Each structure stands twice: as structure tokens, then as C-alpha cells.
Amino acid sequence: MTNYVTSYIISLMELFKRAGKMAMGTRVRFLSEQIGQDAAEIYRVYENDIQPKWFPVFYVLSNEEQNTVTSIAEAIGHSHASVSKILTEMSKAGLVLEKTDSQDRRRTKITLSKKGKDLSEKIERQYADVNEAIEQISAQATNNLWAAIEEWEYLLGQKSLLSRVLEIKKRRESMDVKIVAYQPKYKEAFYKLNEEWISKYFTMEKPDRDALENPESYILKKGGSIFVALLNGEPVGVCALIKREDLGCYELAKxxxxxxxxxxxxxxxxGQAIVEKAREMGEQRLFLESNTILKPAIRLYEKLGFVKVVGPPTPYDRCNIQMELKL
Incomplete structure (x- = not known):
């Protein structure tokens, strides 16, 4: 059996070397399982009738006279349901008592039973020995695992691993996108892409059709521009810079x-392409109109630097917000 376990561990180590940081989750889980197995055996050796998973709840109750499920959950970062389940198991083991709060009968107060209090005194010897053993490992190790865990917890609390991976994925995929100037061959895409989103949320209006059916005369010949986003050669996005004579500036639209x-x-x-084009033309500001139900779009405009303003009457029934960017 020992040879099998040793062979298994060696195989895992080889996997970790080959997979590198992709195996982070598996490696951390493996280390956690190793420590967890040892922890269960340590409780048995010291004859302390407690399961390792109970420790955070037991420790909180050992250091405070009484608690509620909610306060324990907040203290250890567990869910209410998780704490309730642990307390049920500890109650069956005779370690905790539950009683209704005399001042608020909707609340249940949790305390250690006499058996639990006796165990909290007895387990101090185990705590001291485990702490010394960990200090020995830390002294032998090149890196301080405890400090590293604290640092990782802080950094992941600021931004999760999932969020970081999704940001990198988005950045990598955006590198496959090519922004090009409008050509007549993109006229159909310009119309259909706009029609698709407008029809999903609103109704196509006359100003929409004027611009989408005649982009050359309505936008380009008046001094505007249209940009097209290509993904693997296929037009998947469009945006226009439209001259607004009534405002004395250009509008980011469509x-x-x-x-x-x-x-x-x-x-x-x-959006960046439109803003850069406006700057090249020497414009001082950019204007746009939208609707607040389009939350991702509003966040995008804010990211580009647009702020809410009160502008002139709009030709669109769907518009309920106007924004401006100082260039």
C-alpha cells in the first residue's frame, strides 16, 4: 500500500511539472487533502472528538460566550447553510447547545456545551504542538506559505482568478479584430447589424432608415465616417461618426x-476608432444619444470618457439619455 501511495504521489508531481500553472487548482486541492488527512489523524491521536471541518466554528465558539448562526458565518466566511449543517453535526456529537434568545425569540443563540468547553481546554495542547510543527516547516522552507496564502487571498479578493482569465481571454480575442474604414461592400452589414439590435429593444424609426439605407449620402458625403469591425474577415460590428450641423459637432452613432x-x-x-478620428479632425467634443436600458452600452460610453449632459430635443423616441465627450 505504501509503495502504491508513493507511486501515486510521484505521478502527481510529474503531472504538476508538465502542466505547470494550469494545474494550480489540482495542486492546491492535493495539498489541502494531504493536510486534511493529517489533521484528522492528529485529532484522533490527541483523542479530541472533533472533525477538521468543524474547527472554524468550534474555534469561534471557544473564544466567545455565545453566537448566532449568522455571526459565525460572517466570522469564518462560510454560508449560513454551511454553518447550520456543521452545527447540526456538532450538536449530535454533544459539543454545542442551542437556545432561543430571551430578548428576541426569532434568534437562536449557540454556545459550547460542557463537553465542548472541556474539549476547548484539552485541545490547547494539540494547538501548541501543531503550531510548533508548522513553525518547523516554515523554518525549513524557502518560501513562507502562510504569508503567500494571505497575499493570494487578498489579491483574489480584489479580483478573482475567473475575472482575470476572462479579461485575458477578451484581450487575446480582441487582437483578432480588425477595424477598417467603410466600403460599399459593407452597406448590407451596416444596415443589418443596426436593424438587429434596434428591433430587439425598440422600433426602427425614420432617422434610422435615413442613415442606414443611405450611409454614403447621409453620413459620408456630409463629412462623416463609418468604421467596420472584421473578425476573420467577416463584418461583426459597425459605428458611425455623423456630422451634426445643429450642434456644431460630430455624433457617435449607429x-x-x-x-x-x-x-x-x-x-x-x-468607439476608440471614432474618438481618434474626431481628434484627427480637430473636433473639440463628441455627442451621442442612447437609452439607459442598454446598460452595457452606457458602461462602454463611460469607459470611453462620455458623461451625461442635457442636449437639444432628440429626433428619436427611444432616446432618454444624451452624453458628451470633451476631446
């Missing part, structure tokens, strides 16, 4: 991204 291409920063790349 931005649309295909649902199948969302999550690749295409809207942001199109």
Missing part, C-alpha cells in the same frame, strides 16, 4: 455589434 461576436471588446475598439 454602433452595433453582432451577438455572436460580443465579449471581444469590439464595441470599445470601434
Amino acid at each position: 454602433m452595433a455589434v453582432s451577438p455572436k461576436a460580443q465579449g471581444k471588446s469590439i464595441g470599445f475598439l470601434l
